[in-house]
Amino acid sequence: MQHLPANLRLLIGAGLLVLVLAGLMFYFFPSETPTVLKDGEMREAEAPLPVDDVDGAIENGIHTPTGLIASEGVHLVIAHCTACHSAKLVTQNRADREGWEKMIRWMQQTQNLWDLGEQEVAILDYLAENYAPVKSGRRPPLTDIDWYELKD
Incomplete structure (x- = not known):
């Protein structure tokens, strides 16, 4: 030097x-902490994201940044759920209201999820309505079909 x-x-x-x-x-x-986590990404959070900060385009009934169904309560779910994990953990699971409540209790007991308070009812309503088990089985009967006669 x-x-x-x-x-x-x-x-x-x-x-x-x-x-x-x-x-x-x-x-x-x-x-600043991003609103949307990458698939499989986790982070520790002590509180939900501010609901006012949740934004993003909605196309064909889907909140495009997260892939969640855009209906009443989606902003609460984004604020509380994606504060710690990707929305894929929501979209890949199916449960009835009781099943979602069990998952929330498990996260509170083992993953340090905070008390959801009064918002828990709206969150469970959203999850049970939009991510309930899909009934599998036969397709419904065909209706409104113009049948034609086969010729011999």
């Missing part, structure tokens, strides 16, 4: 100082 001109040494020192300060800033002041 002795053979470098003084102004170049000053420039290198200032550059290193800026890099160190920027690194400290990113370490101590992380960026």
Whole structure:
């Protein structure tokens, strides 16, 4: 470093100082938490996301950033559920109201999910309505069909 001109040494020192300060800033002041987590991504949260911060386009009845069905209560579900995990954990599961309540209790007991308070009823209503078990079996009978006679 002795053979470098003084102004170049000053420039290198200032550059290193800026890099160190920027690194400290990113370490101590992380960026805002994203609303939508990637598939399989989890994070620890102590409270739901602010409902007012939940936004995103709705196309064909689907909240496009999360893939959740857009109906009454979707913003509460996004705020409470995606604070910790991807919405895929909701969309890939099916349960009746009792099943969803059991999952919530399990998360409260083992995953540090907070008390949902008065909002729990609306969240359970949404989940039971939109992510209930799908009845499988035969397709319904065909209706409104114009049948034609086969010729011998």
